[in-house]
Amino acid sequence: MTKPPPTKTTRPPTRRWHQADQEQRRELITQTALKLLHQKGLPAVTMRAVAGKLGVGAMTLYTYIDGQQGLHREMVRQGFEKLNSGCAENSTLGTAEGWRGGARAYLRFAMENPNLYRLMFDHFMSDDDKDLLHGGFQHLFDRVKSRLSCEGYEGDNLDRESRSRAGRFWIALHGLATLATAGRLVVLEGGLDELIDDLLKHVAPDRA
Amino acid sequence: MTKPPPTKTTRPPTRRWHQADQEQRRELITQTALKLLHQKGLPAVTMRAVAGKLGVGAMTLYTYIDGQQGLHREMVRQGFEKLNSGCAENSTLGTAEGWRGGARAYLRFAMENPNLYRLMFDHFMSDDDKDLLHGGFQHLFDRVKSRLSCEGYEGDNLDRESRSRAGRFWIALHGLATLATAGRLVVLEGGLDELIDDLLKHVAPDRA
DNA sequence: TTGCGATATCGTACGCTGTACGATAGATTG
DNA sequence: CAATCTATCGTACAGCGTACGATATCGCAA
Numbered sequence: 001m002t003k004p005p006p007t008k009t010t011r012p013p014t015r016r017w018h019q020a021d022q023e024q025r026r027e028l029i030t031q032t033a034l035k036l037l038h039q040k041g042l043p044a045v046t047m048r049a050v051a052g053k054l055g056v057g058a059m060t061l062y063t064y065i066d067g068q069q070g071l072h073r074e075m076v077r078q079g080f081e082k083l084n085s086g087c088a089e090n091s092t093l094g095t096a097e098g099w100r101g102g103a104r105a106y107l108r109f110a111m112e113n114p115n116l117y118r119l120m121f122d123h124f125m126s127d128d129d130k131d132l133l134h135g136g137f138q139h140l141f142d143r144v145k146s147r148l149s150c151e152g153y154e155g156d157n158l159d160r161e162s163r164s165r166a167g168r169f170w171i172a173l174h175g176l177a178t179l180a181t182a183g184r185l186v187v188l189e190g191g192l193d194e195l196i197d198d199l200l201k202h203v204a205p206d207r208a
Numbered sequence: 209m210t211k212p213p214p215t216k217t218t219r220p221p222t223r224r225w226h227q228a229d230q231e232q233r234r235e236l237i238t239q240t241a242l243k244l245l246h247q248k249g250l251p252a253v254t255m256r257a258v259a260g261k262l263g264v265g266a267m268t269l270y271t272y273i274d275g276q277q278g279l280h281r282e283m284v285r286q287g288f289e290k291l292n293s294g295c296a297e298n299s300t301l302g303t304a305e306g307w308r309g310g311a312r313a314y315l316r317f318a319m320e321n322p323n324l325y326r327l328m329f330d331h332f333m334s335d336d337d338k339d340l341l342h343g344g345f346q347h348l349f350d351r352v353k354s355r356l357s358c359e360g361y362e363g364d365n366l367d368r369e370s371r372s373r374a375g376r377f378w379i380a381l382h383g384l385a386t387l388a389t390a391g392r393l394v395v396l397e398g399g400l401d402e403l404i405d406d407l408l409k410h411v412a413p414d415r416a
Numbered sequence: 417t418t419g420c421g422a423t424a425t426c427g428t429a430c431g432c433t434g435t436a437c438g439a440t441a442g443a444t445t446g
Numbered sequence: 447c448a449a450t451c452t453a454t455c456g457t458a459c460a461g462c463g464t465a466c467g468a469t470a471t472c473g474c475a476a
Binding site: 254255256266267270275276 | 461464465
């Protein structure tokens, strides 16, 4: 009994992972966090909860991820990738129908992942991270530009007009998305599809 | 030394307030919280911090406010009142210049109180609270309606068209506000005023 | 003036959070 | 087989919201 050790008890570390790659483990952590975020909201996404769902000690996460901020960053990255690819897939053409498809995909993503969408735009982004956002907007911008160049715009006019129209389109989509996910659209009694159509008629990059 | 009391020490409660009315004290608490929110962001608005700034024990706040949620609710209320009154003051007419004034006031509030603006739209609102939001939108809606009725709209058409235009206007403003306060507008290099003018030209309730 | 009941104040304690530190068991290498 | 490296995670600490209860002070009746 002459041993009051500096720490009471220290239990063994046992390898519990079933994935080989370090990258895969980070991915698994992120997916688990995303599931939790979707089901219970951001406050439920605690280090302990995520680790617990993986059957792993909380501190283990720090081997793969840079703390809570890093976890958020990883979720945000996934979010933007899914949002961007979803929009790109559903707006294959530069036609009016194409804009509608892209807009619907954007709104669908926001409505199906409200917590993630909010996190994506609340989370502080480093300059590196911002490339993700730039990427999505750049894609939209290029589409508008090529469309307008077919309509006779060129040079500075083409650039300015493209930026203006793409910007309006994105601003309107984002406004609608944030209001809808926050449940603030009760004041507008119409369904979401009607709202999209309405916005398209007035702020869509072509036929404005 | 025969006294190990159930609680070690219990120090005296001393009246420290200098305000008479209960309402004034709640107001003082809210203002202190708002100052903290503005200066250091939402995570810094803790019960202990607010109470500390007032030179008061943390639990004292609970006499006047229903916990942290209640504190947030109070801040959100203040925010909407300021936002609504600011917009109303700056859009005195139903003219194009009026819309511009209202839009500018809206954006100015968001840019000057980014943390509060985010809280206002993140905070869960009970049905009672929503009247604040409804109030602001209703004001806008009525303005648009009276304007359109002068242009010959009437009946169902008047109602539908007014809702549509007021909705588009608000959605665009909110989209711009959230993107601007989140620092996500770098992709649009123009100044805020140009963006407002651009939006007004295309989504303003009249001349659309 | 005195006494007493009501009330506002707040110290303490509990269960949470993120995470720094360090001990250890298992894997890896010679 | 022995030595080293490393992933794991128990413990601990500060800070959070807040439930509870002790108490100093206030308002009011006698």
